[in-house]
Every structure is written in structure tokens, then in C-alpha cells.
Amino acid sequence: MDLSFDGRVAVVTGAGGGLGRAHALELGRRGAKVVVNDMGTSLSGDGVESGRAAIVVKEIEALGGTAVADVNSVATTEGGEALIRTAVSAFGRVDVVVNNAGILRDKTFQNTGPDDVDPVLDVHLKGAFNVTRPAWRIFREQGFGRVVVTSSSAGFFGNFGQASYASAKMGLVGLIKVLAIEGRKYDIRANAVGPVALTRMTEGFENPLADRLDPALVSSVVAYLCHDSCELSGEVLSAGAGRVARVFVGMTRGYVNGSLSAEDVRDHLAEVFDDTGYQVPGNSLAEMELLAEMLGK
Numbered sequence: 001m002d003l004s005f006d007g008r009v010a011v012v013t014g015a016g017g018g019l020g021r022a023h024a025l026e027l028g029r030r031g032a033k034v035v036v037n038d039m040g041t042s043l044s045g046d047g048v049e050s051g052r053a054a055i056v057v058k059e060i061e062a063l064g065g066t067a068v069a070d071v072n073s074v075a076t077t078e079g080g081e082a083l084i085r086t087a088v089s090a091f092g093r094v095d096v097v098v099n100n101a102g103i104l105r106d107k108t109f110q111n112t113g114p115d116d117v118d119p120v121l122d123v124h125l126k127g128a129f130n131v132t133r134p135a136w137r138i139f140r141e142q143g144f145g146r147v148v149v150t151s152s153s154a155g156f157f158g159n160f161g162q163a164s165y166a167s168a169k170m171g172l173v174g175l176i177k178v179l180a181i182e183g184r185k186y187d188i189r190a191n192a193v194g195p196v197a198l199t200r201m202t203e204g205f206e207n208p209l210a211d212r213l214d215p216a217l218v219s220s221v222v223a224y225l226c227h228d229s230c231e232l233s234g235e236v237l238s239a240g241a242g243r244v245a246r247v248f249v250g251m252t253r254g255y256v257n258g259s260l261s262a263e264d265v266r267d268h269l270a271e272v273f274d275d276t277g278y279q280v281p282g283n284s285l286a287e288m289e290l291l292a293e294m295l296g297k
């Protein structure tokens with residue numbers, strides 16, 4: 001059976017173009033009422049071209065869907081509150097939040113100044129707090145909610161010139177890990193997607209796969225994560241070119257020695273790095289349990 005979003009209200013941030021637009025179209029096509037948020041910035045977050053969200057609303061309507069535009073900035077607490085108010089006043093509820101808005105201020109760490117850090121953290125990392133927090137109150141009351149954040153391989157694996165961007169993106173992984181734990185008993189699920197897609201953000205990079213990187217292929221993963229039937233929570237999925245794969249933080253069994261010295265660390269790196277029987281702890285207590293097992297307690 002197709003995954004329908006009839007009766008659900010979804011907020012998609014940064015949905016005036018690129019990936020956000022594709023997510024909004026996909027959710028709208030599947031029956032969700034969509035709040036298309038986009039304040040219309042340049043790639044670096046400057047300037048405002050606020051008509052972008054309204055164009056996507058028209059596109060959703062042309063597909064037979066229902067949507068409203070919102071031009072608040074996700075980078076402020078007030079903007080996030082106002083965005084969720086837009087959803088509630090237009091459609092009476094909110095069920096899904098897709099945190100997608102983003103900017104780029106790439107610099108080598110050597111050249112990274114405060115103006116290259118705060119705005120990036122404000123849009124990507126704090127933006128997810130600003131929008132998800134007011135939605136969360138509603139999710140808890142109604143006993144249902146789906147949160148998706150947009151992370152990046154730059155955060156999971158590192159990328160030259162992206163210190164602030166990568167920090168924000170990995171911060172989002174920490175956020176969904178905690179939201180997954182705190183939301184479980186309210187049927188609130190929170191996951192991250194690490195997209196690979198051709199948009200204005202990536203068109204400057206040379207990429208031999210460019211013609212395979214349709215943002216809509218990422219939207220299929222986002223739509224699944226937003227659906228009522230999705231049981232995943234606290235997971236990170238890499239998505240691009242039609243491939244979907246789990247990204248995870250694992251831990252080797254490691255080396256244990258009750259009188260560990262610096263020399264022991266040096267001499268036992270092979271065991272520290274041996275990933276035979278590695279684990280993916282479900283929360284931070286699970287690490288303690290593994291340690292207790294290894295200590296025979």
C-alpha cells in the first residue's frame with residue numbers, strides 16, 4: 001500500500017528550492033498539507049528573496065495538494081515559533097517537521113572568523129531547535145510527531161573547509177539521538193538524513209554523478225522517515241542517487257586493563273581498532289553496560 005499523508009500537516013524549512021522543495025512536493029503529492037518555509041537567502045545566508053516559498057506552494061497546488069507559504073527565518077527563536085503558528089493557524093495542527101534550511105560559509109579553519117561560525121550554527125543547528133521546540137509541545141500533547149533533520153557527510157566523515165558546517169551537521173545527530181529517546185513514549189520519532197543531491201549548494205562542485213543526483217530521490221527517504229508507519233528513531237540515513245544506507249557511530253570492543261598506562265595504549269592499538277564484534281550502542285548507558293561486561297561485573 002502506498003504511504004499516504006492524508007490528514008497530516010508537515011512543515012518543511014528551506015523549501016523554496018533544492019532539497020526542501022523536493023521534500024515539500026513529495027509530501028504534498030502524498031496528501032500532507034504542507035507549510036513551505038523559506039526566507040529566500042543567498043547560499044551564504046545573505047539577502048532575501050521571499051517569493052520563493054509562494055512559488056513552491058503554487059507547484060504543490062498544481063499537483064492537487066494543499067500548502068501555505070511562510071517566510072520566517074529559522075535562525076531565531078521567534079522565527080521558529082511563528083513558523084509553527086503558521087501551521088496551526090492554517091491547518092489546525094502539525095505532525096511533521098523537516099528541518100532542511102541551510103547556508104554555506106566554507107573557509108579553511110585558519111580563515112574561519114566569527115561571521116563564518118555563528119550564522120551557520122544559527123541556521124542549521126539552532127534552527128532545528130527553534131522550529132522543533134514549539135512543534136514538540138504539540139507532538140507530546142497529541143501523542144504523535146515525526147522530526148527529520150538534515151545532516152551531512154561533511155559532519156559524519158569530515159570535509160576540507162567546512163569546520164562550522166560539519167560541527168552544525170554533527171550537532172544535529174546528537175539532537176535526534178536525544179529526541180528519539182525523549183520522544184519514544186509519545187510516538188515521536190526523530191531521524192536524520194545525509195543527502196547527496198544536485199542543488200545550487202552543490203552545483204559548484206565538480207561531480208561525475210551530477211546527472212544521477214535528483215533531489216527527489218532524497219525525498220523518498222525523507223517521506224518514509226516522516227510517515228506514521230516508520231518505526232525508525234535516532235537513525236541516520238545517507239540518501240542520494242537512489243541509494244539509501246545507514247550511517248552509524250559504532251564502538252569496538254576495545255582493550256581493557258585495570259592499570260592502563262599510556263604505554264599500554266600505544267602497545268594495544270590493534271585491539272583498540274579491531275572492529276570484530278563492534279557494537280552500535282542504543283544510548284550512552286549501553287556503553288556502560290558493555291564496559292561492565294568486559295570488566296566481568
Ligand code: NAI
Pocket residue numbers: 013014015016017018019020037038039040041042043045052072073074075100101102103123124150151152153194195196197198199200201202
Ligand atoms: P539550497 O541552498 O538550495 O536550499 C537551502 C534553502 O534554505 C534556501 O532556499 C534558503 O533560502 C533557505 N534558507 C537559508 N537560511 C534560511 C533561514 N534562516 N530560514 C529559512 N530558510 C532559509 O540547498 P540544498 O542543497 O537544497 O540544501 C538543503 C539542506 O541539505 C541544507 O541543510 C544542506 O546543508 C543540506 N545538504 C545538502 C547536500 C546536497 O548534496 N545538496 C549535502 C548535504 C547536506
